[in-house]
Amino acid sequence: MHSDSVRAIVTGGVSGLGLAVAQRVVADGGRVALFDVNDDKGAAAVAALGEANARYFHTDVTSEDGVAANVTAAEEFLGGLNVAVNCAGILGAGRVLGREAPMPLANFSTTVLVNLVGSFNLAKAAAARMQHNAPGDDGERGVIVNTASVAAYEGQIGQAAYSASKGGVVGMTLPMARELARFGIRVNTIAPGIFWTPMVDGMPDEVQASLSASIPFPSRLGRPEEFADLVAYIVGHRYLNGETIRLDGAVRLAPK
Numbered sequence: 001m002h003s004d005s006v007r008a009i010v011t012g013g014v015s016g017l018g019l020a021v022a023q024r025v026v027a028d029g030g031r032v033a034l035f036d037v038n039d040d041k042g043a044a045a046v047a048a049l050g051e052a053n054a055r056y057f058h059t060d061v062t063s064e065d066g067v068a069a070n071v072t073a074a075e076e077f078l079g080g081l082n083v084a085v086n087c088a089g090i091l092g093a094g095r096v097l098g099r100e101a102p103m104p105l106a107n108f109s110t111t112v113l114v115n116l117v118g119s120f121n122l123a124k125a126a127a128a129r130m131q132h133n134a135p136g137d138d139g140e141r142g143v144i145v146n147t148a149s150v151a152a153y154e155g156q157i158g159q160a161a162y163s164a165s166k167g168g169v170v171g172m173t174l175p176m177a178r179e180l181a182r183f184g185i186r187v188n189t190i191a192p193g194i195f196w197t198p199m200v201d202g203m204p205d206e207v208q209a210s211l212s213a214s215i216p217f218p219s220r221l222g223r224p225e226e227f228a229d230l231v232a233y234i235v236g237h238r239y240l241n242g243e244t245i246r247l248d249g250a251v252r253l254a255p256k
Contacts, residue, residue: 001140001235006030007078009071011061011088011122014041016197017147018087020224021231025083026053028232033074035059035067035122036088061088061118071125082133083235084126086119086146086169091199092161108161115165119146120172123187131183139184143235146173146189150248153191157256166191170244177242186241188234193248195222216250 008025012018013034022032026049034056036042042056055077057070075081092111094103123144130142148169155163169189177187194211212220230247234240
């Protein structure tokens with residue numbers, strides 16, 4: 001798919017990794033719909049990206065009807081839909097056996113609902129539209145890119161809910177790619193390591209320094225634009241399908 005023909009929906013698109021992806025799409029000549037829940041950041045992102053290139057849609061990724069309606073509206077604004085990128089996510093940190101009491105089930109459920117169910121919800125709503133696209137080279141009609149985490153593989157203490165949610169994203173990648181193959185829709189996932197995002201930005205300096213030191217090479221946090229580079233590469237490379245790619249500087253998370 002040529003970068004200037006990209007018509008993309010990006011969830012979590014108003015900050016962090018999602019905003020970096022949106023910036024890359026627009027820089028390459030494409031158009032983007034930002035699905036998120038922060039209206040102020042949404043307005044700021046659209047102002048920065050340009051109203052001709054981007055539009056914000058207040059979207060709860062866990063709402064089936066809400067996502068379906070916004071996908072339809074986004075496709076209309078974009079003049080088509082051929083890329084969907086899932087970047088919406090929450091940390092949901094907490095120990096199974098906390099100091100006061102075991103983890104409330106709602107904490108676990110909410111994390112899985114946003115990170116896993118939300119990713120599936122957007123992917124299937126986007127695929128339902130993409131299946132009707134005119135086929136391009138190799139019969140391609142669309143690309144879905146999910147965001148997992150290296151925590152899907154070596155989750156740390158306190159990450160049971162987060163790791164389970166991201167492990168689910170990894171697990172659904174191949175079966176979805178296999179099923180959507182007949183429509184020419186590819187499905188891939190990126191499992192980022194430790195990136196400079198609002199989640200990390202709020203951490204104390206010494207924590208950020210120790211995080212950086214734990215990464216073999218380059219010994220620094222990932223830059224959101226590096227994540228966006230990989231999304232762009234996946235979108236452009238038609239033979240890349242059904243895969244989860246770690247993007248992490250060779251980090252392997254320690255137990256804590």
